[in-house]
Amino acid sequence: MFDSLARKYRSWRTYQTTVSELSRLSTRELNDLGIARGDIRFVARRASR
Template identity: 60%
Template structure:
C-alpha cells in the first residue's frame, strides 16, 4: 500500500515543480528570457524537463 501512495506523492511533487517552473519563467520579461537563451514557446518543454529531475 505504501508504494501506490509514494507514486501519488511523487506525481504531485512533479506536477508542482512543473507549475512552479512555468509560473516563474512566464513572469520574466522578453529581455530576461533572451539573456537566458530561452524562447517563450520553450517554457513548457523546459518545465517538463525540470519536473523529471
C-alpha cells in the same frame, strides 16, 4: 502506490511553479537565459522530471 502519487504531485507542482516563474520574466530576460517564450513549457517539463 502512495509514493507514486506523491512523486507525481511533486513533479506537477514543480512544473506549475517553473511555468509560473518563467512566465513572469520579460522576453529579454528569457533570451538572456537562452529560453524562447514558446519553450517555457518544454523547459518546465524537463525541470520536473
